[in-house]
Amino acid sequence: MLRLYDTATRRVAEVVPAGGGVLRLYVCGPTVYGPPHLGHGRFTLVYDVLRRYLEWSGIRVRHVSNVTDIDDKIITRANDEGRPWQDITEESEALWWAAMDRMGVAMPNEAPHATRYVPQMVELIGELVSRGAAYDVEDGVYLSVAEVPGYGLLAQQSLDSLRSGARVDVVAAKRSPMDFVLWKKAKPGEPSWPSPWGPGRPGWHTECVVMSLALLGEGFELHGGGSDLKFPHHENERAQAVALGRAFAAHWMHNGMVEVGGEKMSKSIGNVTDLATTLDSVDPRAYRLLVLQSHYRAPIEVSTAQLSAASQGLDRLDSLARRMDEAAAATSEAVESEPASDLRAAFSERMDDDLDAPRAMALVFDAVRSANAMLAGSDVAGGLALGRQALSCASATGLLTASGRAVSERAALLAQQRDRARDARDWTTADRLRDELQAIGYRVEDTPAGTRIYR
RNA sequence: GGCGGCGUGGCCGAGUGGUUUAGGCAAGGGCCUGCAAAGCCCUGUACAGCGGUUCGAUUCCGCUCGCCGCCUCCA
Incomplete structure (x- = not known):
């Protein structure tokens, strides 16, 4: 049985499918506002390996990974380029799945889009408000972190120490700097959905709670993502579920970052390498x-x-x-x-x-x-x-051996000629033919059965 | 400032209180081959530094130095 390190308990523990059935896995997916980079490649490979390994072991997996298709960065880019925001998301998502396909990363069983779950998010936020865990102010609806028992579990820090190190901009209306936005009220010209608090869009952290619970149900086995998502993203997802009294992920898994020169690859640092470029250059x-x-x-x-x-x-x-x-x-x-x-x-x-x-x-x-x-x-x-x-x-692990690309007629002919030359012990000709094959991109090996070529 | 992690042979990268080794790449020697290639065999005496615990530490504890992540968007 699979045992995994759990970020919440900081211990390695068994991941057991409820009732011996299907293992439910939720992995935070991309925000589609640009082409995927190497870091996206790593995390998708990690969870693909996990999933394939489980399936290979005879464990059924239900794998859900979201696509965040509404977000500030999407809007910003759309404005910068003077294009509809849906252009950006459609284009970026197409690049995403193309890269996944090239890496041999299996499609999740479900890839829910945030924009398709807005009504459910509004409903969840409404519940939080009515329970007194969230409050409505001029620019949005916020979750009051102080109302959440155990806030800081994934960050491994108390609320106080988190607060003391907080680098967030102080929004005057927020009751605490650690409070986070559930619903962002739309400014003129921004995409929006209706809500009891006025037109706006959901906050990122709300989307994953809603979609994971909707598609996997309470107490699903495993929630994963990059280690940079532990806090605040995963902490805040969990906080909402806790505030609602609903069982959330039973186990938290986080993968390490891709680094360049010992430094995390991230868009804010600007040291990103495009995934597709890398996939062009190597197998x-x-x-x-x-x-x-x-x-x-x-x-x-x-x-x-x-x-x-x-x-x-x-x-x-x-x-x-x-x-x-x-x-x-x-x-x-x-x-x-x-x-x-x-x-x-x-x-x-x-x-x-x-x-x-x-x-x-x-x-x-x-x-x-x-x-x-x-x-x-x-x-x-x-x-x-x-x-x-x-x-x-x-x-x-998803590592299939390559069947090799088809051998061209010309190459097959050269290989035959080389076998004849070798039978005749005409090494000069044989070597020349080998050079020719190599020049057109083949690797040449002699076997008891004759010249073997492949590329 | 708070929290967490890391420092292993030429490179990457696991792991472990002691005897026998990770693994990949690269390098050297050998076998095989017409020559190669592929493959196989052999070789490298590594665990940041300083203390401590121990019969014994790369592995446990402490300190020092160096590096990194999170605390803001980020996979």
Whole structure:
């Protein structure tokens, strides 16, 4: 059973699906006002790995991740560019899903949009107001944090110490600097929805409580997001649920940040690298492997050097897969033998231990080496069986081996010619043909069955 | 100022109170090969510094130094 570090209790604890059924997972998604960056890539990979691993383990997962399609930044950009705000969100969301697709990140089961849940948000805010936890002032409706028992749980700080360090602009109307906005009243020309407090739009923190509870129900198993979301975003989501007396997430998971030169990658610092640009420059699986080779809670440095090291590692997986295909083809009988050692069990043990993917992957790479040795030696059946386990474990993290792009007719012809030259021991011609193949982008390896080319 | 985290061999990055090692990349040597490539084998004697606890610490405790995150929008 999966055990994960819980930000709220600061302990590693089992994540158990209620009633042994489906594990409900809510992950805070993007605000769609621009193209995704490497940090978005990391968090989506982390939760994709989690989800795929669970499913591979036979646990059903209901994965919900929101799209924030109304927000100050969206409005700002729309105004700057003189475009309708829906243009910005539609365009940005399309970029988002395209990038997810390229990374092999599975679509959430539901991807609710904030703008579709405004009535439910208005209703929730109304309840908070009627309970006396929220108050209506000139520019919006605010939640009174002092009314919430245990505020500061995720921040690991008391309300007092949070208040003393508060850097928020003091809004005169707010009763406490820590109070946060649930409903923003619209200024002229801003997009708005009707409400008992006048036209306006929901605050960010309200959207996630409403959609997670609406789609997953109370007491859902796991709520995740980037570690920068712990406070105030997740704290404030939770605060609303607490103020309503509703059970919220049972377990909180947060992933570490992507860093550049030891510094967090963030839009406010301006050191962002566009995700699509990176995916253009390397095999997208290399980013996944890079993410897998560090612990999800630790920060990771993403650089071209790191990515290329990861793609070298990926080659080991791909080349094992190729070797296995050939070995299986050469062995007429279907080899069904299961190896004595159960790699999958050991792999699961490590993944279950707070998603220790680095150690789990170390096990996979160990198995790759052994399988290669067996296939090269006399134990082809054993090598195939172990190799299959290794590739299965890799696939549990979403790391599929590449089937390779199709070989062109011309390349196939050159390879044939090279085989003939080699049969004739005409090394000059053989070498020339190899150079030609490499020049058109193929990798060339000699095998007992002849020239193997791939790209 | 408050809270939290980190400092591991050439690079990245796990982990552990003691014997036998993470893993990936890179490097060197070897096997294989017509030559390569791929693959396999071997090699590196790392745990910021200073104290303490201990029979024994990289691993526990304290301090020092350095770095980072959150406390404002942020994945």
